[in-house]
Amino acid sequence: MIEKERIKKLKSQEEQWKEKVLMPVLKRFPERKERFETSFGAEIKQVYTPVDIPEFDYMNHLGFPGRYPFTRGVQPTMYRGRFWTMRQYAGFGTAEESNKRYKYLLSQGQTGLSIAFDLPTQIGYDSDDPMAEGEVGKVGVAIDSLEDMEILFNEIPLDKVSTSMTINSTAAILLAMYIAVAEKQGVPMEMLKGTIQNDILKEYIARGTYIFPPEPSMRIITNIFEYCSKYLPEFNTISISGYHIREAGADAVQEVAFTLADGIAYVKAAIEAGLDPNVFGKRLSFFFNAHNNFFEEIAKFRAARRLWAKIMRERFGVTDDKALRLRFHTQTGGSTLTAQQPMNNIVRVAFQALAAVLGGTQSLHTNSFDEALGLPTEESVTIALRTQQIIAHETGVADVVDPLGGSYYIEYLTNEIEKRAEEYIKRIDEFGGMVRAIEEGYVQKEILNSAYKTQLEVENGEKIIVGVNKFTTEANKPKEILKVDQELEEKQKARLKKLREKRDNLRVKKMLEQLRNAAVDDKENLLPHIIESVKAYATIGEISDVLREVFGEYTEAVIL
Structure with a gap:
């Protein structure tokens, strides 16, 4: 820990620096803005010294x-x-x-x-x-x-x-x-x-x-x-x-x-x-x-x-x-x-x-x-x-x-x-x-x-975003922008339809019923039942719907 006497002396020296060195410069050449601050509103000083971390303890802090x-x-x-x-x-x-x-x-x-x-x-x-x-x-x-x-x-x-x-x-x-x-x-x-x-x-x-x-x-x-x-x-x-x-x-x-x-x-x-x-x-x-x-x-x-x-x-x-x-x-x-x-x-x-x-x-x-x-x-x-x-x-x-x-x-x-x-x-x-x-x-x-x-x-221009509210140009956008082809959605739907036709639907029904029973019993771990449902090729929607029936759905409160 930095000694209190050393901190006290350094603080005095910092005040002298502000008075004799910093202030004369600021009078002639003001800083870019009146206050510099962090995203969370803390003021940022010109320079930091041990004075700013007076209780610093190497082993406890670092x-x-x-x-x-x-x-x-x-x-x-x-x-x-x-x-x-x-x-x-x-x-x-x-x-x-x-x-x-x-x-x-x-x-x-x-x-x-x-x-x-x-x-x-x-x-x-x-x-x-x-x-x-x-x-x-x-x-x-x-x-x-x-x-x-x-x-x-x-x-x-x-x-x-x-x-x-x-x-x-x-x-x-x-x-x-x-x-x-x-x-x-x-x-x-x-x-x-x-x-x-x-x-x-x-x-x-x-x-x-x-x-x-x-x-x-x-x-x-x-x-x-x-x-x-x-x-x-x-x-x-x-x-x-x-x-x-x-x-x-x-x-x-x-x-x-x-x-x-x-x-x-x-x-x-x-x-x-x-x-x-x-x-x-x-x-x-x-x-x-x-x-x-x-x-x-x-x-x-x-x-x-x-x-x-x-x-x-x-x-x-x-x-x-x-x-x-x-x-x-x-x-x-x-x-x-x-x-x-x-x-x-x-x-x-x-x-x-x-x-x-x-x-x-x-x-x-x-x-x-x-x-x-x-x-x-x-x-x-x-x-x-x-x-x-x-x-x-x-x-x-x-x-x-x-x-x-x-x-x-x-x-x-x-x-x-x-x-x-x-x-x-x-x-x-x-x-x-x-x-x-x-x-x-x-x-x-x-x-x-x-x-x-x-x-x-x-x-208000207080926060500069380069290219947005300052230093703007009519720059061209990239020529290549990746977009998902709508045909992929149809392909996905077709695969899902085919899956439902070829899987063992009796097994799917059985696994989902076991999952529903486990969800009702709040003492039972759901993971083994979800794994068995997945292995039977139950879909994400079918599994989620079973849990929706038991747990209900969350509705967001209006925050004013």
Whole structure:
């Protein structure tokens, strides 16, 4: 800890510098604006010194990489051992189309798959359901049954590839399909590596692809925790997502606070279901956004890691270091991409990716420059992947662990984000937890207020977006924009019709009835019944409909 007398002396010297050096310059040459501030409203000074971190204690605030409080990273060697997983989020049209894209990305050096599912798949509708019309394969791949999943992973060995699936309300069904495909490939469950997003609370907050009310949704999640802790020890059972919270308009502090508050709710629910946080805590993972404010983003990742370790140890009594570690995936900010001058997005993404690496991410997706216009093309997704590879192999930033650790500004920001996030979590506790805070609309209102503030700053010119509200030109859009052919929807419907004709429908009916009975009995784990239904080639819509009948559907409250 820096001695109080030294701080006092330094503070006096800083005041002298301000009076004799800084003020005369400011009188002659005023700064660009009256106040510089972070995304969360904290004022940014001209320079930072030990005065700004007076209570700084190396071991309690930083420590060493791979040790509590994990501020400097979850592994002792970080990227000196191996690089982060380069995981490009991809999926569109049918399983055949997406399979081709995955093979292409793997051939270009991608080290993990990240699957985007279309909206009908995300909310439990088959491709031939009237609710799915016009949406099949548009924002991700259409998966109706195990047959589609078999095609999606054709010639992709699941014992060699780590797969992340961005799926929430239907996560149990897609995980069941993944397990069934692995079994057909002869891959034991214990060898499977990957992540299902499985974070339903942020759907109620920010994204909207929910099906069931919170209580049965939390039951399904804890069922997944329980099943995977027994049979899929290498699989991450949830990716607690701040990404979509940030995309909805949250600032950096809100992203950390609301994500960790969701995490607290999941851990609490799992403990109440009789699970050991020292066991399931090892398979929790997180998903954060990387925005444009470079230093703020680096500090955000470090603050989240330190705060989560403290929460798990102090609130839940976790003693296993591996269950204290906040491991996270990062995706560069989709909402920061501009349709105007889209090539500028390459630069934005590069800095965002660099912030994620300097912040200690475990895996990374870099957005393609054309995603504000449509699905990424092969050219644009290759540039996005090459961005990661250049950072890894050419910049040298991966050669040392936490290179910005000890920077007065970085440490001040880390402390400030942690402190403000803790204040939010305390308020959420006062509501009775995250579920109650969501039901009351508190979280949504905070995000809406932040989004409104940011939009006003852009419209007033206080916040500059290059190519949008300043430095504008009549630049041409890219000539090639990938669009999903409408014929693919018809092809998907035809395959689904043929599947229903050739499968054993008596077996399907039997498996779905067993699932319904298990859903009524709130003590029974649903995963084994969902897996058997999937193996019988029951569709995602049929399985979801059975659960809808038992659990009902969630209707969003109007937040004013």
